Amino acid sequence: MKSWQTTDPAKLHSIATDIRKSIVESLAEAKSGHLGGSLGLADIFTVLYFSILNHDPDNPSWPERDRVILSIGHVAPLFYTTLAHCGYFPIDELKTLRKLGSRLQGHPGRDHGLPGIELSAGSLGQGLSVAVGMALAAKIDRKEHNVFCILGDGELQEGSIWEAAMSASHHKLNNLTAIVDRNGLQIEGKTENVMKLEPLNEKWRSFGWNTINCDGNDVAQILNAFIEAGNNQNAPTVIIAKTIMGKGIHSIEGDYRWHGKVPASEQVVGFLEELQNDRF
Numbered sequence: 001m002k003s004w005q006t007t008d009p010a011k012l013h014s015i016a017t018d019i020r021k022s023i024v025e026s027l028a029e030a031k032s033g034h035l036g037g038s039l040g041l042a043d044i045f046t047v048l049y050f051s052i053l054n055h056d057p058d059n060p061s062w063p064e065r066d067r068v069i070l071s072i073g074h075v076a077p078l079f080y081t082t083l084a085h086c087g088y089f090p091i092d093e094l095k096t097l098r099k100l101g102s103r104l105q106g107h108p109g110r111d112h113g114l115p116g117i118e119l120s121a122g123s124l125g126q127g128l129s130v131a132v133g134m135a136l137a138a139k140i141d142r143k144e145h146n147v148f149c150i151l152g153d154g155e156l157q158e159g160s161i162w163e164a165a166m167s168a169s170h171h172k173l174n175n176l177t178a179i180v181d182r183n184g185l186q187i188e189g190k191t192e193n194v195m196k197l198e199p200l201n202e203k204w205r206s207f208g209w210n211t212i213n214c215d216g217n218d219v220a221q222i223l224n225a226f227i228e229a230g231n232n233q234n235a236p237t238v239i240i241a242k243t244i245m246g247k248g249i250h251s252i253e254g255d256y257r258w259h260g261k262v263p264a265s266e267q268v269v270g271f272l273e274e275l276q277n278d279r280f
């Protein structure tokens, strides 16, 4: 664990608040992008990067690093903000989100030159296959690092996810943890109306995975879930994290229309104040 990493829930909550404020500011500047999912996943990213991951922002291609595969590529504002707050690049660069020539495009691209990005993402349903390949490669090379893959719940409707899930358990990839952002929503509405996912735990278990459920907006629960996943030795583990889209801004929480919407200029100050007052 690095000196700037912590397991203190109050400190983690405070970091998540700073990250949420940066997300709102960068999206307000860009005037486009994905707010709802970015806010909903902020606590999970915070715990992952500031507690769990073995990584070095000063040496982003360190061979022994844990890998994070962002499959749900449209939460790029959260991904970039977390990387910046860890020290991968200056926080000031977040202002260039979605600008022409910026390294921070609407979806993460390996060829944009931003450190900390393992996979170009945005086409949903692909990340878990890449994560399985990386976890299998680590096994073959007898490396100790772990692979984490962050999935939206809507993208579980893609068939490729389940091919990857089947192969992960076949190869006994206990170095692989998937995290499902179970906010129950996708671009067109509720997942259970578009194409139902439940019973989700049973689906993963039938594919040979360990399952852990947690409140994905409770940093202490998230931390325990990651620790439990790390202790599982027999199979890959999925953490099904119940989150609230738009978490932290009451007026937009749980509203799927904020999937890809940004605050109007007159809303920004109020949103930032509300986030600032969200105490642990």
Ligand SMILES: [Mg+2]
Binding pocket: 152, 153, 154, 181, 182, 183, 184, 185, 186
């Ligand atoms: Mg969702």
